[in-house]
Amino acid sequence: MENPYLELTKELNRGRLRVLLSSGQAVVVHRLAVMSKDGDWIVREDGEAVGHVLEALSRQGARYRFGAPLDLRWLAGGWSAHLESRREAFRLRTDFVTRPPRISPEQLARMWQEAEATGNDVVGVEPLAALKLTNRDKDYAVVGELARLMEDPRSQLLYSRSSRDLIQLAAEHPAALTEAIRERPLLARLSEGRDALDEALDRERRLLMRINEERLARYQAAAESWAKLWPEVQREVEGLSLLDAHRLVVSRAEGVLPFEPEKEEMP
């Protein structure tokens, strides 16, 4: 027996590692909760990888949903591309990015190196926790459990959502705390006790949610003209193969959807 998202990951990585299974389906592979019915992958940012994904999805009869074209010029700007296909009883939503949020270029390069070295094409627990720092409350429960799977105490200190766990980790790993405190200001409040720490964890979560909301708002503002045009584009691509639809979507998006949203204004 196989799972449709694992089968698709295998297909996308046939002959070469091109994608990493991410987000909700990766959480299942790490044996936490099943919480999402859609699939999300990080794609290697090169032409062969993106071309293979398109061809593989085309063979499955996938179609474009509203989103950026699966094209390196947009993907390099942090946009996401969204496709959908049917496999037996399942509607398979297949979402792709090459520059996942909250993952530095160095961390992303390490993720690809590790995946190459281990053959594991599922995003690991630490980057997965970073990806899950979204504007959705339910994701923070997942981050809390992912932190408990991390082997490095410094990583646990960076991602734990439990005041109890943090106090214990700090007592057992003072050197890791000294390092982690530079990246997570909340850890400076450990000596103030659980109530203060719980309050700081809540405030941190709300701040992280707001930061992500603002990030998404920048992309949505940049996509406004594209959103207006999309119903027409979708009518034009109806009935076309994915590869033909892709060419048309790219040509229609050029000049309408900017390759990058406006940069965040610095205070």
Added chain:
Amino acid sequence: MRDEFLSEEDLDLRNLTWDELIAYWNLWLEQAQATNDLDEAFYSHGVFDHDPAVVERQNAAKSQAGPR
């Protein structure tokens, strides 16, 4: 005492064999198809929020159906 984030059922996935995990996962996905119509326009990943073509089609269907 330990802070709880997910249910025991969720965390029990780690006690399943690989085949049991796949069976449970597939069953969950199959049952989740029941909400496909409700979430047709929406996104769970990426930088987009809703599909304007779906919203346009749903609005057209509503206005064709007329007031109730």
